[in-house]
Amino acid sequence: MLYEGVLNKMQTEFNSPIEYYLVFKDSFLNINQVLDRSITIDFIDYECLCCHQRKKIFRQGFCYDCFYQSAEVGDWIMRPELSKAHLGIEDRDLAYETKVQLQPHIVYLALASDVKVGVTRKTQVPTRWIDQGASSAIEIVEVPNRYLAGITEVALKDFFTDKTNWRKMLQNEVGNDDIQAIRNSLQDKLPEEVKxxxxxxxxxxxxxxxxxxxxxxxxxxxxLEKTPSYQGTLKGVKGQYLIFEDGTVFNIRSNEGSVVAINVE
Known part of the structure; x- marks a missing residue:
């Protein structure tokens, strides 16, 4: 079976186990159904996820121009404490920023390697946790906008990491921390506006x-730049990574915008 198209992050369905799908323009591949089978990935080209031109990807699936112009990748995406739509202040596109920032957000603890703190829109629960490869997660607080979530994350980063150790996550080296007890001890550490x-x-x-x-x-x-053609036996999926028998791991998210051909034998 041959699948060809532009890589986007895998779509998921909350099940046990999680169901994973690679979705292309004219087809889709259920990854769970091809475990233990030989898969070949061939790099073909790039296509920006924003302008859809065949331009080299700069970051997050966007070409250089789109990365510095599109509202979808403003600084407040990675640093939610920089959100300003609640003040009526535009970064790149106030209409878009208002739609995304002024909606319920969750600040959470996730256990993917160590205990980490993070922020996501309420509509992205549990997708965000799946994408990070979390083994478990718990909500700390729900707030009405991205700014309040951002300042909460900043306050809690004094006590927890905000990054997942992807190596530990993929090797299933997960701690046994009691995230319920940790969550219940955090009230005094929250910003006054969030309490x-x-x-x-x-x-x-x-x-x-x-x-x-x-x-x-x-x-x-x-x-894929260094190894434009790879073949291996698929042994698992976790986070946004494909895991192969020889220890090779392929991060779909960091390769968004790559045009590939995937052959399943």
Missing amino acids: PYYTSTDANIIDLNYPVLQYPTKLKSLN
Whole structure:
């Protein structure tokens, strides 16, 4: 079976295990159904996810021009504390920023390697946790806009990392921290503007199970620029990574905008 198209992050369905799909313009591939099969990935070209021109990708699936012009990749995306739509202040496109920033956001703890703190729109729960490869996650607080979520994350980064150790995550080296107890101890660490949104009652812990037949002991990351053709036996999917039998891992998210041909034998 041959699939060809532009890589976007895998779409997911919350199940046990998580269901993963690579979606192209005219077809889609259910990754769970091709575990333990030989897969060949061939790099063809680039296509910007914004302007759709065949231009080299700069970051996040965008070409250089689009990365510095599109509202979809403003600085507030990675640093939510920089959000200003609640003040009526435009960064690149106030209409877009208002739509995205002025909606309920969740600040959470996730256990993917170590305990990390993060921010996501409420509509992206549990997708955000799946994309990070979290084994479990819990909400700390729900706030009405991205700015309040951002300043909460900044305050809690004094106590927790905001990054996932992708190597530990892919090797399933996950701690056994009691994230419920940790979450319940955080009220005094929240910004004053956020404390009214905190509830001291227990929140639900969401456990996530991934379709992995074999976790790697040693990792090597597939770079399509250096290795434009790769063949291996697929052994699992976790986060946004494909895991192969020889320890090769392929980060779909960091290769968004790559045009590829994928052959499943």
